[in-house]
Amino acid sequence: MRVMMSGGGTGGHIYPALTIVRAMEQLGPCEILFVGTQQGLEADIIPKEGFRLELISVKGFERRLSWANIKNLCSTAGSVWRSMQLIREFKPDIVIGTGGYVCGPVLLAASLLGIPTMIQEQNVIPGITNRILARFVDKIAVGYQESVRYFSPGSQKKILVSGNPIRSEVMTATREEGVAALELSAQKRTVLISGGSRGARSINQAMLSVHRHFAGREDIQLLHVTGQSEYNNIVGNLKKYGIDEKNSGNIIIKPYLYNMPQALACCDLAIFRAGAIGLAELTARGIPAILVPYPYAAENHQEHNARAVEHSGAAVVIRDNELNGDKLIAVIERIMGNTAVLSDMAVASKALGRPEAAVEIARAAVNLAAGKHS
Numbered sequence: 460m461r462v463m464m465s466g467g468g469t470g471g472h473i474y475p476a477l478t479i480v481r482a483m484e485q486l487g488p489c490e491i492l493f494v495g496t497q498q499g500l501e502a503d504i505i506p507k508e509g510f511r512l513e514l515i516s517v518k519g520f521e522r523r524l525s526w527a528n529i530k531n532l533c534s535t536a537g538s539v540w541r542s543m544q545l546i547r548e549f550k551p552d553i554v555i556g557t558g559g560y561v562c563g564p565v566l567l568a569a570s571l572l573g574i575p576t577m578i579q580e581q582n583v584i585p586g587i588t589n590r591i592l593a594r595f596v597d598k599i600a601v602g603y604q605e606s607v608r609y610f611s612p613g614s615q616k617k618i619l620v621s622g623n624p625i626r627s628e629v630m631t632a633t634r635e636e637g638v639a640a641l642e643l644s645a646q647k648r649t650v651l652i653s654g655g656s657r658g659a660r661s662i663n664q665a666m667l668s669v670h671r672h673f674a675g676r677e678d679i680q681l682l683h684v685t686g687q688s689e690y691n692n693i694v695g696n697l698k699k700y701g702i703d704e705k706n707s708g709n710i711i712i713k714p715y716l717y718n719m720p721q722a723l724a725c726c727d728l729a730i731f732r733a734g735a736i737g738l739a740e741l742t743a744r745g746i747p748a749i750l751v752p753y754p755y756a757a758e759n760h761q762e763h764n765a766r767a768v769e770h771s772g773a774a775v776v777i778r779d780n781e782l783n784g785d786k787l788i789a790v791i792e793r794i795m796g797n798t799a800v801l802s803d804m805a806v807a808s809k810a811l812g813r814p815e816a817a818v819e820i821a822r823a824a825v826n827l828a829a830g831k832h833s
């Protein structure tokens with residue numbers, strides 16, 4: 460089967476795309492081509508994952524009907540044309556989009572050429588590209604039941620509520636592998652801090668106090684993923700406080716983790732933004748979390764994602780404008796200091812997980828390509 464995948468910008472769109480194609484490969488031999496943009500993280504991640512990537516140039520849309528959007532639509536015509544060329548050359552049996560601007564022209568071109576098409580929406584509140592594409596595509600896989608109502612009535616019959624796809628390594632990685640891969644201590648409990656695929660400045664700032672508070676502790680280690688752009692700044696600031704992560708014994712700072720599944724496998728508590736794929740990974744593994752939703756996400760969708768997890772008892776939400784070092788330290792101490800709280804949160808988290816989502820989406824995609832509608 461020939462599969463064209465498009466999804467880009469952030470990890471939250473790229474990893475679902477990778478997960479879906481890997482699940483499709485498990486169902487039968489596949490020839491895969493990714494289409495992304497130079498500016499998106501896909502330009503870095505997709506070649507590293509061993510897949511071919513073609514680049515096109517695409518402009519973003521505002522989240523409403525506006526003249527700017529109509530103008531953008533015109534300039535997008537060139538990328539639709541380029542996508543059509545790529546489709547004619549590659550001859551896919553199916554074209555799948557997992558969100559981000561790049562999906563717009565690619566999926567539109569596929570739909571115009573009569574190729575079977577599918578989109579996957581990760582968030583409770585669907586992105587603008589997917590809301591527009593919903594009218595054209597054949598199938599829509601969604602991460603949350605709550606998102607169904609945001610699609611037009613005409614699109615609803617195409618929806619499959621599958622949950623969000625997570626990489627199979629997230630489930631198969633073991634604690635021992637994680638400890639070894641990240642050079643952690645097997646004796647200490649691990650707090651994993653990540654602001655999503657591009658990092659989070661407010662979490663990084665609050666973490667400066669958290670590191671000072673926990674530095675040298677025998678029971679807890681902090682694995683802090685800063686995002687590429689903030690790494691030097693955070694390491695430099697810690698040095699000013701006399702903390703050298705290389706000698707601290709319990710503080711590990713990384714710009715980005717290419718082995719996030721291993722980190723999740725040995726993580727006892729996560730401090731995360733509330734991106735949909737990060738949440739799907741945490742809940743699939745049953746990891747308790749402190750969530751700080753990104754306040755500028757379109758239509759505040761991260762807070763909706765986070766509250767859904769908090770309501771089930773799996774997370775504590777701190778709003779970005781209320782976040783500071785003291786507050787974060789207090790919540791970490793409260794959760795880590797009480798094993799009953801930690802294990803109740805872990806059970807609640809596990810109950811939310813949908814580790815089978817990728818296989819369900821892959822089956823639907825294969826059926827669609829074969830002309831069967833599931």
Ligand SMILES: CC(=O)N[C@H]1[C@@H](OP(=O)(O)OP(=O)(O)OC[C@H]2O[C@@H](n3ccc(=O)[nH]c3=O)[C@H](O)[C@@H]2O)O[C@H](CO)[C@@H](O)[C@@H]1O
Pocket residue numbers: 469470471472474558581582653654655656657684714715716717718719733734735736737738740753756757760761764
């Ligand atoms: C600012 C913004 O609008 N972010 C959006 C983006 O999130 P973003 O890409 O930041 O976050 P997600 O949590 O959804 O996904 C991140 C993915 O990157 C991986 N990862 C992250 C950091 C790292 O060092 N290594 C690594 O592998 C995670 O394991 C996960 O698979 O897409 C999500 C899914 O549409 C949305 O819910 C988010 O709101």
